[in-house]
Amino acid sequence: MNQMITTTYDVLGIGFGPSNLALAIALQEQGEQRGRPFNALFLDKQQDYRWHGNTLVAQSELQISFLKDLVTLRNPTSPYSFVNYLHSQGRLVDFINLGTFYPCRLEYNDYLRWVAGQFAEQCAYGQDVTRVEPVLGQRGVEVLKVFSRDAQGHERFRLARSVVVSTGGTPRIPAAFAHLRSDSRVFHHGQYLTRMAEQRCNQNQPMRIAVVGAGQSAAEAFIDLNDSYPSVQVDMILRAAVLKPADDSPFVNEIFSPSYTDLVFNQPEGEREKLINEYHNTNYSVVDLNLIERIYGILYRQKVANSQRHGFLCRRNIEGAMGDEQGITLALRDTATGEAENRRYDAVILATGYERKSHKALLAPLQEYLGDFNVDRNYRIMAGEQLKAAVFIQGFSQSSHGLSDTLLSVLPARAGEIANALAEFDQAPVGRTLRSLAMERS
Ligand SMILES: Cc1cc2nc3c(=O)[nH]c(=O)nc-3n(C[C@H](O)[C@H](O)[C@H](O)COP(=O)(O)OP(=O)(O)OC[C@H]3O[C@@H](n4cnc5c(N)ncnc54)[C@H](O)[C@@H]3O)c2cc1C
DSSP: OOOOOOOEESEEEEOOSHHHHHHHHHHHHHHHHHTSOOOEEEEOSSSSOOSSGGGOOTTOBOSSOTTSSSSTTTOTTOTTSHHHHHHHTTOHHHHHHHTOSOOBHHHHHHHHHHHHHTTGGGEEOSOEEEEEEEEEETTEEEEEEEEEEOTTOOEEEEEESEEEEOOOOEEOOOGGGGGGTTOTTEEEGGGHHHHHTTSGGGGTOOEEEEEEOSSHHHHHHHHHHHHHOTTEEEEEEOSSSSOOBOOOOHHHHGGGSHHHHHHHHTSOHHHHHHHHHHTGGGTSSOBOHHHHHHHHHHHHHHHHHTOOOSEEEOSEEEEEEEEETTEEEEEEEETTTOOEEEEEESEEEEOOOEEOOHHHHHTGGGHHHHTTOOBOTTSBBOOOTTBOSEEEESSOOHHHHOGGGGSSTTHHHHHHHHHHHHHHHHHSOTTOOHHHHHHHHO
């Protein structure tokens, strides 16, 4: 690696999904207010802006009101609102006529791209960040070195006084499938569109496909396979006894309001956990009611026609998976009867959710300063005295900040809080650390 170093950024954002996009807006506002823009750059490994691009099937809808866009909850007068996007596209009246709060995800992706396009100068695409290292100076670590690799494998680094890691979830692969990671017939739902485009059902050849999971992604995959691929027979395989609806009733929805973050954060650890567990069924292993009804309707019509195309295999443990030339064989056990059976598929789609751990791998070289990666209320990791540079995370603090942390719900509020904290950090004389700032405040 041979590069000239010209800039030390105020902020380097890692990942340019909705979280850091919301932050880019908040930093712009904050910069205008203080009369001095932040020197901020966001790095994303994708070649251009896409929001879960491989999952954008025709029938997918946003699971949150469009009013909870990147900015409206904090600043309804911002030009970056979903309503302004609709207006700029000449679709505001038509959207109103639709009478929905839930645009399709294709449209929401387009909205996010529209905003991202306005921050093009602050984003470097095709930069896969590999690690963040400390630069040790006389007073401790005031600067961080962010390494990234481009599509050609060239590595470079950039320097920053603060980083905000917002790299989202990592596909969860169940243990039974770990050894099939390189088998192209088994793939996670996060790769759905790309991998389906390679399948022979595109040439209308018959295929048997298993969809593993009981959440929204599994339901969306089932519907899309049914609608888009007439030659495909699908088995939906789930450990649960039934598909359960997501609870998005109004009182329950209050847990996704920005003020609820304070409530969760201010609880003792055990109480936080209870609150999170109590409302788990708002987000995990649940499906929008209208999709459940569609799936039930599809299966019912099969009964009427007395022709079973798709299967719904509930209460099934997958005890093993084996690949050979014939296909992928799944060893299933009915958890109620104990009965075992093997089923063979041409492809298996793992709609098995996401883990939240990528920040730890990226920040591993800073581990000695960052301890357990616990954050303060403003999402800054509480670091040892030696680390003067600031490290923030977005989307990895569900256990301390509540269920909204991995969703779109509080993006504008969280981005505003981080932007304020960054402004405060930027003004702090060198040598004042997070802990000393906190002590001064108390
Ligand atoms: C299919 C799907 C649908 C969803 N629908 C909803 C919904 O309707 N409502 C809702 O509230 N939530 C939804 N979610 C939850 C989702 O987490 C949020 O919508 C949102 O995407 C979170 O934004 P983020 O920026 O934190 O993470 P992400 O959107 O995951 O963005 C992370 C970004 O970081 C980049 N990145 C990752 N690693 C690196 C690296 N090492 N170097 C450089 N760049 C990197 C990625 O390319 C990506 O652009 C959905 C999630 C999925 C998977």
